[in-house]
Amino acid sequence: MILRAKNCIKDPFMNMSDTCNRTLSDLIEKNDGLQQQKFDMVRFSKSSVERHPMDQFNKMQTEYEKFIKVNQFILCTSGNDNKPSARTMVLTKTSKEQTSFHFFAMTTSRKAEELEENNYATAIFLWTINGVLNQIRVEGRVNKLSESETLKDYSKLSDDYKAYYHITQQGQAVQSVSDLQEKHEKFLGIVHELPCPFHVRSYALEADSVEIFKPDGLFGNERVLYRKQIEGEDINELITSNGEGDWLIENICP
Ligand SMILES: Cc1cc2nc3c(=O)[nH]c(=O)nc-3n(C[C@H](O)[C@H](O)[C@H](O)COP(=O)(O)O)c2cc1C
Numbered sequence: 001m002i003l004r005a006k007n008c009i010k011d012p013f014m015n016m017s018d019t020c021n022r023t024l025s026d027l028i029e030k031n032d033g034l035q036q037q038k039f040d041m042v043r044f045s046k047s048s049v050e051r052h053p054m055d056q057f058n059k060m061q062t063e064y065e066k067f068i069k070v071n072q073f074i075l076c077t078s079g080n081d082n083k084p085s086a087r088t089m090v091l092t093k094t095s096k097e098q099t100s101f102h103f104f105a106m107t108t109s110r111k112a113e114e115l116e117e118n119n120y121a122t123a124i125f126l127w128t129i130n131g132v133l134n135q136i137r138v139e140g141r142v143n144k145l146s147e148s149e150t151l152k153d154y155s156k157l158s159d160d161y162k163a164y165y166h167i168t169q170q171g172q173a174v175q176s177v178s179d180l181q182e183k184h185e186k187f188l189g190i191v192h193e194l195p196c197p198f199h200v201r202s203y204a205l206e207a208d209s210v211e212i213f214k215p216d217g218l219f220g221n222e223r224v225l226y227r228k229q230i231e232g233e234d235i236n237e238l239i240t241s242n243g244e245g246d247w248l249i250e251n252i253c254p
Contacts, residue, residue, distance in 0.1 A: 046224055046251045052244040053210035053226035054096040060134060060212075064127045074124040075103070075205075077142075079114035087111060089123075092153055092202070100204040101138060102145075102153065106170040107199045115142050115203070123205055135213040140206045150202040163187035165200045211252070221254030 050056040064070040076086040093102040101123055105112050115121065125136040145153075154162070167183040174180075187194075209227040226247050229235065241249045 045222060046241050046249040049212070049224050049249065051249070052096065052099075052247060053207065054094060054099050055244075056212065056226075057094065057136065057210065058096075060127070060136075064129070064134075067129050068127075070125065070127045072125075073101075074126075075111065076122040076124070077111050077114040077118070079117040085110060085114065091125075092156075095204070098204065099140075099207040099210070100143075101207070102202055102204045104153065104157075104165075104200060105203055106165070106168075107144075107201055108172070109170040112144075112201070112203075115144070119143070121205055133215055135215075137211045137213070138205060138207045138209070140208040142203050142205045145202040145204055147196075150200070151196055153202040154196040154200065159188055159191050162191040162194075166191060166194060166197050169199065213254070215254075223252040223254045225250045225252050 050059060061070055071091045072088055073091055074086050075089045076084055078084045089103045089105075091101055092104060094100065095102070119141045121140070121142045123138040125134075125138075127134045127136075157165075163184050166187050167180055207226075209225060211223065211225045214222045226243060226249055228246055229248055235248070239250060243249045
């Protein structure tokens with residue numbers, strides 16, 4: 001990811017040039033439009049949100065995507081040593097059926113090793129444009145997807161990313177990364193003939209809970225939690241609403 005264009009936030013489904021040609025003034029121009037337009041879902045509560053967390057996530061993502069790319073998130077994991085670790089990841093796909101959030105990782109990486117030991121993880125999405133801000137916290141278990149499922153996702157990656165995945169063993173210490181640059185250029189030409197490297201996998205974070213926090217002044221904050229019923233739990237209908245499927249929805253004190 002650092003190999004070809006520095007100082008750019010990358011999206012594996014986008015050509016490098018598309019990403020780098022966007023300027024800050026592009027964004028500011030779009031933000032002005034945003035302020036005038038205002039989001040449909042600026043205010044929300046347990047009664048006004050979608051009944052399924054993935055519908056709510058998709059709705060908000062679609063709104064933001066009119067202005068900026070919002071497919072990055074922070075993935076937090078911890079292994080047997082109980083030391084939490086976090087890193088930025090790119091969301092490759094979502095599934096409403098599983099309420100899952102997909103991403104690519106190398107099986108040799110620290111995150112993959114930690115997920116082998118403990119597959120509970122948290123993802124944080126923070127979307128912000130000109131003070132219009134949302135935090136989405138997703139907690140659940142991460143499943144390593146099969147080779148065939150990985151292949152489906154891999155086939156949609158840009159050549160840049162495919163080549164990147166072929167030439168690097170993430171996290172390994174090396175003398176210098178300049179050789180990798182050269183290797184990357186070579187692989188770009190042949191990458192479409194090569195299979196998905198064995199150390200690259202698609203993973204899916206299947207949500208147990210999804211919490212949306214929209215700051216709006218100190219006490220105007222809105223916080224809505226989608227969660228599953230705890231075994232033996234009595235539901236107080238004044239506090240907890242039924243969502244789609246087995247999802248429950250609550251307003252949470254900010
Ligand atoms: C914007 C951005 C997007 C990234 N996307 C991914 C990704 O989708 N998959 C991935 O394995 N690493 C991605 N990385 C690199 C990770 O943040 C991290 O440095 C790397 O995966 C090693 O993490 P680990 O040692 O904790 O396993 C991304 C980094 C940035 C800055």
